[in-house]
Amino acid sequence: MHYSVKVALRYLTANRLQSTMLIAGVAIAVMVFTFNAALINGLAEFQIQRVVGSTAHVTLKPERRMPAVVPPRDASAVRAVVSQRALQRREQIKDWRAVESILESLPDVTGISYNVLGTVLATRGQQTVPITLKGVEPQRLSAIAPIDTNVVAGEPRLGLNDILIGKRLADDLGIGVAQPVFVQSDQGRERVLIVRGLYATGVESIDARLAYVNLDTARVLFDYPDGLTEIEIKLADIYAAPELAERLADSTGLEATAWSETNQRLKDALQGQRSSGDIIKFFTLLTIVIGVASALLLTTYRRRPEIGIMRSFGVSQRFVLSVFILQGALIGTLGSIAGCLLGYGFSALLAGLPRGADGSAPLPVDPALGEYPIALLLAVVASVLAAILPARAASRVDPVEAISQ
Amino acid sequence: MMTTADSTPLLEVVDLRKTFVDRYFETPVLKGINFTLARGEMVAMQGSSGSGKSTLLTILGTLLAPTSGTFRMLGQDLTRLTESQLSEFRNRYIGFIFQHHHLLPDFTALENVVFPHAGRVGRETRVGLERAAMLLERVGLSDRKHYRATRLSGGQKQRVAIARALMNEPSLVLADEPTGNLDRDTANQSFELLTEIQRETGTTFLLSTHDELLASRCERRIRLLDGVVVTTPAH
Ligand SMILES: Nc1ncnc2c1ncn2[C@@H]1O[C@H](COP(=O)(O)OP(=O)(O)OP(=O)(O)O)[C@@H](O)[C@H]1O
Ligand SMILES: [Mg+2]
Numbered sequence: 001m002h003y004s005v006k007v008a009l010r011y012l013t014a015n016r017l018q019s020t021m022l023i024a025g026v027a028i029a030v031m032v033f034t035f036n037a038a039l040i041n042g043l044a045e046f047q048i049q050r051v052v053g054s055t056a057h058v059t060l061k062p063e064r065r066m067p068a069v070v071p072p073r074d075a076s077a078v079r080a081v082v083s084q085r086a087l088q089r090r091e092q093i094k095d096w097r098a099v100e101s102i103l104e105s106l107p108d109v110t111g112i113s114y115n116v117l118g119t120v121l122a123t124r125g126q127q128t129v130p131i132t133l134k135g136v137e138p139q140r141l142s143a144i145a146p147i148d149t150n151v152v153a154g155e156p157r158l159g160l161n162d163i164l165i166g167k168r169l170a171d172d173l174g175i176g177v178a179q180p181v182f183v184q185s186d187q188g189r190e191r192v193l194i195v196r197g198l199y200a201t202g203v204e205s206i207d208a209r210l211a212y213v214n215l216d217t218a219r220v221l222f223d224y225p226d227g228l229t230e231i232e233i234k235l236a237d238i239y240a241a242p243e244l245a246e247r248l249a250d251s252t253g254l255e256a257t258a259w260s261e262t263n264q265r266l267k268d269a270l271q272g273q274r275s276s277g278d279i280i281k282f283f284t285l286l287t288i289v290i291g292v293a294s295a296l297l298l299t300t301y302r303r304r305p306e307i308g309i310m311r312s313f314g315v316s317q318r319f320v321l322s323v324f325i326l327q328g329a330l331i332g333t334l335g336s337i338a339g340c341l342l343g344y345g346f347s348a349l350l351a352g353l354p355r356g357a358d359g360s361a362p363l364p365v366d367p368a369l370g371e372y373p374i375a376l377l378l379a380v381v382a383s384v385l386a387a388i389l390p391a392r393a394a395s396r397v398d399p400v401e402a403i404s405q
Numbered sequence: 406m407m408t409t410a411d412s413t414p415l416l417e418v419v420d421l422r423k424t425f426v427d428r429y430f431e432t433p434v435l436k437g438i439n440f441t442l443a444r445g446e447m448v449a450m451q452g453s454s455g456s457g458k459s460t461l462l463t464i465l466g467t468l469l470a471p472t473s474g475t476f477r478m479l480g481q482d483l484t485r486l487t488e489s490q491l492s493e494f495r496n497r498y499i500g501f502i503f504q505h506h507h508l509l510p511d512f513t514a515l516e517n518v519v520f521p522h523a524g525r526v527g528r529e530t531r532v533g534l535e536r537a538a539m540l541l542e543r544v545g546l547s548d549r550k551h552y553r554a555t556r557l558s559g560g561q562k563q564r565v566a567i568a569r570a571l572m573n574e575p576s577l578v579l580a581d582e583p584t585g586n587l588d589r590d591t592a593n594q595s596f597e598l599l600t601e602i603q604r605e606t607g608t609t610f611l612l613s614t615h616d617e618l619l620a621s622r623c624e625r626r627i628r629l630l631d632g633v634v635v636t637t638p639a640h
Contacts, residue, residue: 003527310509314495
């Protein structure tokens with residue numbers, strides 16, 4: 001242990017009350033830092049999980065073919081291009097069997113759903129409402145969204161004449177289990193489907209606007225005898241989605257979209273939260289700098305005579321400098337260790353509070369996401385930076401002036 | 406008497422001047438000081454209050470730069486060294502004793518004594534601690550080694566300061582009214598101790614004092630008068 005460490009420690013222990021309060025101050029700032037991180041990150045994780053829990057992580061869609069660019073010379077040519085596009089509109093994934101073999105070889109994939117999607121007008125009594133029908137293979141009903149575990153009435157079965165409807169949509173339509181619904185597709189096909197079950201996943205887009213039917217039923221309704229309109233994929237690691245999407249786009253030639261691209265609102269929300277969290281973190285660090293700097297400046301001032309004596313017997317300016325920098329570093333280290341423990345404890349306490357009726361925590365704090373190493377590092381750096389000014393002042397004390405006091 | 410054999414003077418002061426300048430006043434205090442100190446001498450410096458004794462001692466102790474002139478110690482021109490070189494020189498060759506003992510209050514007697522050594526080498530060495538303990542014993546404080554400085558009496562503190570000044574075996578000890586703050590008896594005892602140690606170690610002492618009696622017990626006296634040195638022959 002270098003002698004300057006001993007002197008710094010002696011100075012800190014000589015004034016226990018001041019040092020304790022200083023360390024407590026740093027600890028509280030670091031606690032706020034880590035708790036804030038645990039809250040912001042926990043909240044982000046919570047929001048992400050809520051979104052990705054019931055949506056696809058990567059969605060494959062038919063490649064959007066660009067119409068041949070023929071500069072239209074007159075109005076009739078424009079009309080021709082438009083009708084050409086109308087014919088091409090019904091793009092589909094034709095050779096999906098090939099894609100299937102690619103997907104099934106991927107180790108990270110936890111669920112796949114082969115879908116035919118389309119819009120129907122659903123009529124019930126006097127009411128006609130447009131709804132989106134999602135045709136899925138019955139055994140893969142819950143591959144993407146957990147429909148089967150969220151059925152609130154009836155059962156999660158998809159026979160050829162069955163339909164599963166979101167609770168909210170069913171309420172809007174005024175229908176219940178075992179009742180018939182008349183649907184008419186955009187291809188002009190009509191059918192009467194029986195409501196097999198109602199589900200409530202908690203996700204608005206699924207509960208209020210979507211209904212599930214058997215894939216074969218959808219093929220008939222929307223006239224896709226063998227193609228698909230989309231393939232949905234779920235992954236073990238959601239953060240691998242963008243990279244996988246890119247790879248799949250290359251290998252299949254399909255349009256592949258990761259969840260993170262389609263959820264711009266979520267991204268914006270997370271970014272906003274992160275920014276406000278960063279501002280709070282910045283201010284906690286600023287508090288440390290100001291607190292440590294002002295306390296050490298006072299110490300420097302109080303110890304001027306002693307510093308002068310040390311200098312008079314030939315202790316170097318560097319030694320004095322390091323004694324005061326070390327005080328900052330010691331305060332920062334002790335304070336931030338205590339702060340991390342407090343932050344973890346406080347986060348764990350809040351995370352452990354009894355859950356609400358819907359099973360969600362009162363605050364989505366995740367104690368594991370407190371960014372403790374960064375907090376520790378930044379707090380120590382802040383304390384050392386804060387000590388520089390007082391330390392320089394100390395090293396520049398004029399021994400003559402200090403001694404003659 | 407170990408070093409008197411060497412005939413080159415320990416300290417040679419040539420035309421040393423110090424004028425304090427601030428915004429409104431110029432205060433010439435030292436107006437051309439010339440004198441030498443031989444090795445092993447004990448010299449008393451006298452002069453009325455405000456004559457510049459403390460100023461001269463702080464300059465010779467390299468804590469304050471002179472306005473002009475030179476002084477050489479151990480063959481080195483001390484007006485030409487950088488701040489860190491001066492620090493190092495001070496640590497090795499100069500010991501200070503002040504009127505107000507000036508101990509470090511949060512350290513024990515032993516720690517105060519060993520500090521000049523530990524501060525230089527970066528830690529308290531066994532050799533350093535042994536020497537510090539020996540010095541404390543020499544000044545009669547071996548039973549107070551581990552007392553905090555604040556728990557010592559005035560005379561005890563001054564004796565710790567004497568031990569500390571001697572820690573690095575300096576060539577020159579500068580003492581500014583070392584007994585000025587003590588009562589008659591304690592002052593006499595402290596002075597007695599200083600002269601004994603001076604004789605034992607052969608260290609050169611330059612001490613300022615207002616005390617005619619104590620000054621008369623030194624080998625040689627110099628007097629500051631109107632900013633110059635007036636030498637008084639030994640008694
Ligand atoms: N920093 C300074 N600025 C201006 N003048 C100063 C400064 N320090 C000392 N002086 C002046 O220098 C003169 C000598 O002061 P010094 O302290 O050296 O006297 P001294 O002989 O030690 O006196 P005393 O016996 O009272 O201790 C005084 O007139 C004092 O006012
Ligand atoms: Mg004086």
